Structures are given as structure tokens and as C-alpha cells.
Amino acid sequence: MSSPEIELRKLARNLLERKVVDLVIGYEDSEAGVRPCFIKEPGEVEKLVWNPDCRLSLVRYLRGFKEKKVGIVAKGCDGRAIVELIKENQLDRKNIFIIAVECNGVYKPVKYGSSKTRRQMAEYCEKCEVRVSPIKDYLIKSDEKALEEKIPKGDVEDLDWLSLFRKCLRCMACVRSCPFCYCTECSIEGFKPALVHRLVDPVELFTFHLIRAIHMAGRCVECGACESSCPVEIPLTRLYHELNEWFRENYGYVPGLNLEQAPPPLVFKEGEKP
Amino acid sequence: MGLSPYVPKPVKIVRIKEETPDTKTITIGPKPFDFIPGQFAMVTVYGVGEAPFSICSTPSDNNLQFSIRKMGSVTTAIHEASPGDEIGVRGPYGRGWPLGEMRKRDILLVGGGIGFAPLRPLLLHLLENSNKYGRIAVCYGARSPSLLMYRDEFGEWMERGVELYLTVDVGEGDWKGNVGVVTTILDKPNLNKAETIVCTCGPPVMIKFVLKKLVELGYSEENIYASLESKMRCGIGKCGHCHFGGKHVCVDGPVFRYDEIMELPRGISPF
Amino acid sequence: MRMFSITEESLKVFLRELSLKHVLIAPFERDGYFEFDVLKNPDVINLNYTNTRLSPKRFFLPQRQLVFKHYPRKGFTEEPKEYSSFVLFGIRPCDASALSVLDNILLSPPYKDASYENRRKNAIVISLSCTKPMAECFCNVFETGPIRGMGEDLTFTPTRSGFIVEARTPRGVSVIEEFGKLFRKADGEMLEEYSRLISKVLDEMNRRLKVDKTRLIRIEKEAGEEFFQLNAQRCIECSLCSFACPLCYCFETEDCLEKDSYVRFRGWDTCISPLFTRMASGLDPRVTKADRLCHRFCHKLSRIPLAFNAYGCVGCGRCVSLCPAGIDIREVLKKWG
Incomplete structure (x- = not known):
């Protein structure tokens, strides 16, 4: 057991015993791999783990516990997502106890039918500059690290996005794992008449991904939840990173760094031209 | 029908009648298939979608009728259609009312709101063959008098010997009848309770209280049947949408006997 | 030979x-x-x-x-x-x-x-x-x-x-x-x-x-709330388990217009989706995520065996590995098998 884990369990036990929080959302180990767990009793804290396989952002689960006090294990990107969601009035800061864990990159998942079983650091972690959550109630230092092995990659323009999106199964794993996809009805389902005919033409899936990409611009914190959940390995984070860069250049805004700077789309400046 | 059981047959709308403020009865014809009262058909509005509807005309009619409440995209499209338009239909699907069991017995029909639609073909069939069956009583309730369907037929039904009891949750206008939920009039029909076959359809909460009350009143559990509803995409037990606790509503239902209903998982079971 | x-x-x-x-x-x-x-x-x-x-x-x-193409002018349906x-x-x-x-x-x-x-x-x-x-x-x-x-x-x-x-x-x-x-x-x-x-x-x-597979049909009657509620908390309601499954066959249909025809398509659906059983009236016989999860496992391990003398799972392990939330059907097998 690593020392960050010991510290994490001690903290979780303390928070639950003193009833500072109703539950702690963290990661546990299982036969199927590291997965989210929801600790409600101090006796369960021994389940908690921390290692570079803790990749799925837990922030998406916060919207299920809006009325509760929740302790959440947050990497740098997860903390940024919380910041951004507080600014969008989706979360209440005083209900969240952020257990910031220093993150040095997570592994790209080796999934069923992967032809390469060597472990590599996820591509989006290489670009990451925020290893610790910008807002926190407790910081756990850690030097747990994914092996840094560069994945060869081209420019985002070089990718054939149409053929990548053609592989899309519309399984919604990207949407459902994303901290920011909190719409109760997604453009791809539930609308009558349909916004996107998901069964009709694969090209319509391109429309769906464009809708999603536009909504992620200037919000995505590049936590990679979508990309690591995707069964057909569409490098979505690369697309959103590119959009974020465009946003940074044009508006000087980087999502999730602080609670003060308002997201540009929510601000109206007098004399501003559309 | 062609190769695939999922392909509807195009039929013309003959007539559209406004039944209540939110319900229209469409007549389509000529009817492409024969059916048993209580069975349903999948109705397609081309380009919009397909949904299951109870057939509400009598089996001896040359046309098919459906009473359709405006709810989602398909029903809205049907409400906007006009006579002469083409819609698709396939069926008949499911298990209808147990006509064989009803021979020589008294029959009680209990309906709630639009839930009377699957009971109407049964009632009309019983009236057409009244020598084969015992007395017929109908208890029918709706939220308000204007939501009672088939009002213009009530007189004829009574003339032909039906004991008809009506009730509304909230009275309005010149309503002089009973006010209260349908369970408040269930004790009125004068029937041989132990031998009577009861058929009921309506919203799940109504079915729940009707079944309870019927058993309290002394009707026999093995003679009580209810028609349930569910989302469906195929109507033939393949698409999985109406699969609950090992039963497909489309194949094993929509008409279930009391004991079968009690075994269904919560949610689809009114209990 | x-x-x-x-x-x-x-x-x-x-x-x-x-x-x-x-x-x-x-x-x-x-x-x-x-x-x-x-x-x-x-x-x-x-x-x-x-x-x-x-x-x-x-x-x-x-x-x-494609399920069918209907040509209203020509008055025929093509499949x-x-x-x-x-x-x-x-x-x-x-x-x-x-x-x-x-x-x-x-x-x-x-x-x-x-x-x-x-x-x-x-x-x-x-x-x-x-x-x-x-x-x-x-x-x-x-x-x-x-x-x-x-x-x-x-x-x-x-x-x-x-x-x-x-x-x-x-x-x-x-x-x-x-x-x-x-x-x-x-x-x-x-x-x-x-x-x-x-x-x-x-x-x-x-x-x-x-695992003794013949004991799995117990799940229908003995499925307690706790196990499924625990996993429902984790479940993110994506469709990956069903889409990756070699056996999940439930389908959804969708209609749309083309230049001179009306078309209907059908495609994979998943019982994990909250829209799976929701009717146009808003009525939903299966409201909670735990119920949907329970339905998925009961269908595979108890209802298909009872109706068809075969199991609704073949043990390929795709859902285990691909589930973003780590829901593991082997835990179900161990618990009820």
C-alpha cells in the first residue's frame, strides 16, 4: 500500500466519523479493474485506492448527490471540472469536500481485444499542466506515476474525423461519463421529432459529435473520461483540446483554473459585437 | 404480408371522429386482418413512427377503428391526419379477452378513460352474440364527463340490454350521474359474482384499486382479467421493450389474468 | 467421420x-x-x-x-x-x-x-x-x-x-x-x-x-435490492454493455423522410437506457436504474434459460472489460450461481 493511500483512507475515515461528509466518492479495486466506489461507513474506507489506473472522472457522479455533503477524490482535471460546474450553477461548493490528490498521469486503459498490452500513459495526460486541483479542502501528495512512454501522434488536422466518427456506436459512453454532460435530454436521444437520427445514417453521428464538440469548447477540462470510455477509441480529447486552444487564443480563457473568472459565453460586455 | 413481419401494410383512413377533447377515433379500411377483441395492432404514421394501439371496433366490422389520445409524436401525427391519408398497420398481436371462458356467464366490463378502447370490441361482440352469453354490465369512469368516450353509443348499448354505470372524478356542466372514482360504482351491477368474468382496462393505478375492490366484493380471482400497456417496437416478442419478469406484454398479454398480474414485477404490475 | x-x-x-x-x-x-x-x-x-x-x-x-421504404406516390412498400x-x-x-x-x-x-x-x-x-x-x-x-x-x-x-x-x-x-x-x-x-x-x-x-449455472435462475426471485443498488450507483447508463454483448438483441426503430419515400430503420437498443420503457404518456414501468440493471441480469440468467433452455450470457467478458464503471457480471454469477 502506498502512503497516499494510507493518508486517503485516514482522511476519509475522519470525515465520515466526524460527519463532515455523508459519503466519500473514491476508487476501489476489483477484479474488473479500478472502479468508482461510494463509501458511506467509516468501516469501508479500507476499500479506497489511489494509483494511475484511477482514470474515470468521479465528478459526473456529484450530480446524483446534490442534497448531500460529498467528499470526492479529485485529480487536477477533476478539480477543474468542479470549478467550472460551480460557475455553471450545477454544483454547490459548500456541499463538496474536495480531496485533491496529486496526479502525475493515468494509464491509457488496456481493454478487451486490445492488440497492444503494453501500458502507456494516456495521451491527454501528457498535455496536462494542472496536476493538483485548483480548489481543494485537503491535499494528498503523491508520486504515483504512469510510465511515461510517448504515443506517436499526428496533428489533429491529419486525423480523418469523418471515418473516426463513422466507427461511433452511439453507445453514449462519452456523454454519460462526461462531467459536463448534465443535460437531461441529449441531442442524440429523447427528442421527438429527432434532432439527430441516430439509426439512419452514420453521417448523422458526425452531426452529433459536432454538437457535442461545440458544447465542450471552453469548458472541457480534458480529463479524458470520454476517450477512455470509448469502445472504438475515438480520440475525442484531442478534438476538444484543439477547441480549447482556439478558445484560449480568442478569449484568453482556460476552463477550470479559478472560481473568479467567468466563462466568456456567460458574460455580456457592453458594445460587444456578436 | 411480405418477407419481414415488421413491415406494415398501407391502409387508407376512412373517417376521423372527435371522441373527446384529446381523443380521436380513426376508422381505417378495408381491414387487412381478422382479430379477437382485446388484441392490438401496430399503427405506423409513415415518416414519423409506429406505436401499439388497441383495436376498438367490433371484429365483424369491415373496417378497423382505433381510439387515440394525443400524447407523443405518433399520436399527434394521427390527430393531424385527415380522411384519405395513408397509414400503415400490422397485426393483430397479443392475447385478447378470453371469449371461450365467457360462454353462458355474466360479464362485467370496468373501464377508465381511454382504457375503454380495448373493451369496446368485446362489448360489441358480446351484444352481437348475446344468446351465447349471460348478463352484461359496464362500469365506466373518466376524469370528467367530457372525457367519457363513445357517449353517443351509450343509449344503444342500454337498449340492447347492457347495465351501464357511469362515474366521473369531477362533475361538470349538467352532469347528474355519480361523482367518484370507478371503484365507487363497482358494487352496483347485479350479477352472479362468483361466476362473472370481469374484464378491466385503464390507467395502472385504477387497475390496482379495481382489482382489489373486485376481490373484496366477492368476484373470483380466476375470473378477473386486465389489459396492460407498455412501450413496444415490434409487437411480436423480439424487440425486448415490453419484456417484464419473463413475460412479453405483446405476446403473453396485453390481457393478463389476476394471478399472472400478481406475478409480474413491480412497475408493470399495477401493484 | x-x-x-x-x-x-x-x-x-x-x-x-x-x-x-x-x-x-x-x-x-x-x-x-x-x-x-x-x-x-x-x-x-x-x-x-x-x-x-x-x-x-x-x-x-x-x-x-433498413426495415422498409414506403413510396407514397407509387403506393408500395419495399423491403x-x-x-x-x-x-x-x-x-x-x-x-x-x-x-x-x-x-x-x-x-x-x-x-x-x-x-x-x-x-x-x-x-x-x-x-x-x-x-x-x-x-x-x-x-x-x-x-x-x-x-x-x-x-x-x-x-x-x-x-x-x-x-x-x-x-x-x-x-x-x-x-x-x-x-x-x-x-x-x-x-x-x-x-x-x-x-x-x-x-x-x-x-x-x-x-x-x-459457478453452477443451473442455480442462476434463483436470481429472478432472490434478487435483493442491495447488490443492484450498489452497482446502480456506479452505472453511468451508457449502452456499452448491451452494444458490446454478442447476445443483446433488443432493438429500437426510427422513422424518417427521404426524397420520395418514408423509411424505417431499426438498430440496437439497451435496457439500461432510461428511455427503454418510458411511454409517450410519461408512464414508465421501470423507473430506477437498479431495476433496469436487475432486469438486464435477470433476463440473461433466468428468463432466457426458462424460456429457451439456453443462457443469455456466453461468458465472452466484453461487458466486464468495457464497462467504464467496472460493473462485473461475474459478481452476479458468484453471488447467485
Whole structure:
């Protein structure tokens, strides 16, 4: 057991015993791999783990516990997502106890039918500059690290996005794992008449991904939840990173760094031209 | 029908009648298939979608009728259609009312709101063959008098010997009848309770209280049947949408006997 | 006699000739994972692959397919009638067994799923045995592998000296006859190796997970709230488990307009989605995530067995590995099996 884990369990036990929080959302180990767990009793804290396989952002689960006090294990990107969601009035800061864990990159998942079983650091972690959550109630230092092995990659323009999106199964794993996809009805389902005919033409899936990409611009914190959940390995984070860069250049805004700077789309400046 | 059981047959709308403020009865014809009262058909509005509807005309009619409440995209499209338009239909699907069991017995029909639609073909069939069956009583309730369907037929039904009891949750206008939920009039029909076959359809909460009350009143559990509803995409037990606790509503239902209903998982079971 | 053998060289010739005569679908590597697709060049086939990321069910139940086109002006409805024939080579025994279960369900009277029947009729399925099952695999539980499956026409099993080939159906025998010169009758030694291999790999898997599958039908009656609520908290309601599953067959339809016709498509659906049972009136017989999760497992492990004398899970392990939230059907098996 690593020392960050010991510290994490001690903290979780303390928070639950003193009833500072109703539950702690963290990661546990299982036969199927590291997965989210929801600790409600101090006796369960021994389940908690921390290692570079803790990749799925837990922030998406916060919207299920809006009325509760929740302790959440947050990497740098997860903390940024919380910041951004507080600014969008989706979360209440005083209900969240952020257990910031220093993150040095997570592994790209080796999934069923992967032809390469060597472990590599996820591509989006290489670009990451925020290893610790910008807002926190407790910081756990850690030097747990994914092996840094560069994945060869081209420019985002070089990718054939149409053929990548053609592989899309519309399984919604990207949407459902994303901290920011909190719409109760997604453009791809539930609308009558349909916004996107998901069964009709694969090209319509391109429309769906464009809708999603536009909504992620200037919000995505590049936590990679979508990309690591995707069964057909569409490098979505690369697309959103590119959009974020465009946003940074044009508006000087980087999502999730602080609670003060308002997201540009929510601000109206007098004399501003559309 | 062609190769695939999922392909509807195009039929013309003959007539559209406004039944209540939110319900229209469409007549389509000529009817492409024969059916048993209580069975349903999948109705397609081309380009919009397909949904299951109870057939509400009598089996001896040359046309098919459906009473359709405006709810989602398909029903809205049907409400906007006009006579002469083409819609698709396939069926008949499911298990209808147990006509064989009803021979020589008294029959009680209990309906709630639009839930009377699957009971109407049964009632009309019983009236057409009244020598084969015992007395017929109908208890029918709706939220308000204007939501009672088939009002213009009530007189004829009574003339032909039906004991008809009506009730509304909230009275309005010149309503002089009973006010209260349908369970408040269930004790009125004068029937041989132990031998009577009861058929009921309506919203799940109504079915729940009707079944309870019927058993309290002394009707026999093995003679009580209810028609349930569910989302469906195929109507033939393949698409999985109406699969609950090992039963497909489309194949094993929509008409279930009391004991079968009690075994269904919560949610689809009114209990 | 239905046991044959083929050398590795002859297998290459077999695949080459197969690809010339038929549409050949086989496993190969693409974008970092194994996948089935139509192959013109059989040299790219990977015979040592683990299993494909997504199940080969899509060749029989495509993710989206046309149901009909209706031409209002011409007043007729057109439906796809005949699907092209193909050879599916190298499918793993678990996935082949899934096809046999699907046959039970989709072709059960009185109505047959016509497009599935047609595709199935026109396909030759050749399986490739697993001698090194993956960590996620548990086909031993349902006896759907690892060496022999249930729905294939031919079973190819790698041995030290080539492949043992078992013809499982008359169609399989006719394939052997068609390419007769490449196959030899299997000798006694090979047959012995075959049966040794079957019990060896099975033993290995049984040491990992041993479940009495006949006890699983208890889940319907004994499914407590706690287990499913715990996992429902985790479940993110994506459709990955159903879409990756070689056996999930539920479908959704969608209508739309084209230039001169109305069309209906059908495609995969999932019972995990909150929209699966919600009616237009807003009424939903299955509201909670825990109920939906429970339905998924009960359907596979209790209701399909009761109705069709087969199990709704073949132990391929895809849902275990691909679930972003780590929901593990093996925990269900251990708890109720």
C-alpha cells in the first residue's frame, strides 16, 4: 500500500466519523479493474485506492448527490471540472469536500481485444499542466506515476474525423461519463421529432459529435473520461483540446483554473459585437 | 404480408371522429386482418413512427377503428391526419379477452378513460352474440364527463340490454350521474359474482384499486382479467421493450389474468 | 467421420481460396484493437488474436438496418429481401454460441425475424478455438467454449502440428468437401490431443471461476435490492454493455423522410437506457436504474434459460472489460450461481 493511500483512507475515515461528509466518492479495486466506489461507513474506507489506473472522472457522479455533503477524490482535471460546474450553477461548493490528490498521469486503459498490452500513459495526460486541483479542502501528495512512454501522434488536422466518427456506436459512453454532460435530454436521444437520427445514417453521428464538440469548447477540462470510455477509441480529447486552444487564443480563457473568472459565453460586455 | 413481419401494410383512413377533447377515433379500411377483441395492432404514421394501439371496433366490422389520445409524436401525427391519408398497420398481436371462458356467464366490463378502447370490441361482440352469453354490465369512469368516450353509443348499448354505470372524478356542466372514482360504482351491477368474468382496462393505478375492490366484493380471482400497456417496437416478442419478469406484454398479454398480474414485477404490475 | 486436420500452410491456401470464392470476414488488427471486417487480402488475418473488441453479432444483427421504404406516390412498400452470403472465419466459440442462442430467440415461432434468418442462412460460420483465454473470459460457466462452441459450422482448433477441424453441421461438411484436398482425416493421436486440450483449457478456467449455472435462475426471485443498488450507483447508463454483448438483441426503430419515400430503420437498443420503457404518456414501468440493471441480469440468467433452455450470457467478458464503471457480471454469477 502506498502512503497516499494510507493518508486517503485516514482522511476519509475522519470525515465520515466526524460527519463532515455523508459519503466519500473514491476508487476501489476489483477484479474488473479500478472502479468508482461510494463509501458511506467509516468501516469501508479500507476499500479506497489511489494509483494511475484511477482514470474515470468521479465528478459526473456529484450530480446524483446534490442534497448531500460529498467528499470526492479529485485529480487536477477533476478539480477543474468542479470549478467550472460551480460557475455553471450545477454544483454547490459548500456541499463538496474536495480531496485533491496529486496526479502525475493515468494509464491509457488496456481493454478487451486490445492488440497492444503494453501500458502507456494516456495521451491527454501528457498535455496536462494542472496536476493538483485548483480548489481543494485537503491535499494528498503523491508520486504515483504512469510510465511515461510517448504515443506517436499526428496533428489533429491529419486525423480523418469523418471515418473516426463513422466507427461511433452511439453507445453514449462519452456523454454519460462526461462531467459536463448534465443535460437531461441529449441531442442524440429523447427528442421527438429527432434532432439527430441516430439509426439512419452514420453521417448523422458526425452531426452529433459536432454538437457535442461545440458544447465542450471552453469548458472541457480534458480529463479524458470520454476517450477512455470509448469502445472504438475515438480520440475525442484531442478534438476538444484543439477547441480549447482556439478558445484560449480568442478569449484568453482556460476552463477550470479559478472560481473568479467567468466563462466568456456567460458574460455580456457592453458594445460587444456578436 | 411480405418477407419481414415488421413491415406494415398501407391502409387508407376512412373517417376521423372527435371522441373527446384529446381523443380521436380513426376508422381505417378495408381491414387487412381478422382479430379477437382485446388484441392490438401496430399503427405506423409513415415518416414519423409506429406505436401499439388497441383495436376498438367490433371484429365483424369491415373496417378497423382505433381510439387515440394525443400524447407523443405518433399520436399527434394521427390527430393531424385527415380522411384519405395513408397509414400503415400490422397485426393483430397479443392475447385478447378470453371469449371461450365467457360462454353462458355474466360479464362485467370496468373501464377508465381511454382504457375503454380495448373493451369496446368485446362489448360489441358480446351484444352481437348475446344468446351465447349471460348478463352484461359496464362500469365506466373518466376524469370528467367530457372525457367519457363513445357517449353517443351509450343509449344503444342500454337498449340492447347492457347495465351501464357511469362515474366521473369531477362533475361538470349538467352532469347528474355519480361523482367518484370507478371503484365507487363497482358494487352496483347485479350479477352472479362468483361466476362473472370481469374484464378491466385503464390507467395502472385504477387497475390496482379495481382489482382489489373486485376481490373484496366477492368476484373470483380466476375470473378477473386486465389489459396492460407498455412501450413496444415490434409487437411480436423480439424487440425486448415490453419484456417484464419473463413475460412479453405483446405476446403473453396485453390481457393478463389476476394471478399472472400478481406475478409480474413491480412497475408493470399495477401493484 | 467429422474430424479432420489441416496444416498451417494448407490453412493459408484455404483462406486464400475462401476469400476468392466468398465474401470473407475475419479478425485483424486495426487502430490498436482486433476487429472483424471484410478482408480482400487474407494475409492480414491474425490467427493469434485474443478476441475482437466488439462482437461479430453485427454481421447478423447490424447496428442499423433498413426495415422498409414506403413510396407514397407509387403506393408500395419495399423491403430488403435477400442479403449477400459471407463466410465468418475465426469467430471465437463464445461468440458462435451466442448465435445459436439468438437462433432460439429470434427464430422462435410464430414470428421469425426475417432479416436475421436470411443473414444466418447465407453465412458459413467457422470458429477458432481459444487455447489461451483472457483474464475476463468465463465461457466455462456456460459451456460455450473455450474449444467448442454451439453455433458454428466448423471448429478450428490450433494444435502443435496445425489445426484440428471438426465439422459441426452438414454445411460444415460440405465446406470440407469443397476444399477436400487441403484437409486430411484426423488420426487417433490428434483426436487424443483434441480431447486432452478440451479438458486442459477447461480445467484452467474452472480454477479461476466455477459457478453452477443451473442455480442462476434463483436470481429472478432472490434478487435483493442491495447488490443492484450498489452497482446502480456506479452505472453511468451508457449502452456499452448491451452494444458490446454478442447476445443483446433488443432493438429500437426510427422513422424518417427521404426524397420520395418514408423509411424505417431499426438498430440496437439497451435496457439500461432510461428511455427503454418510458411511454409517450410519461408512464414508465421501470423507473430506477437498479431495476433496469436487475432486469438486464435477470433476463440473461433466468428468463432466457426458462424460456429457451439456453443462457443469455456466453461468458465472452466484453461487458466486464468495457464497462467504464467496472460493473462485473461475474459478481452476479458468484453471488447467485
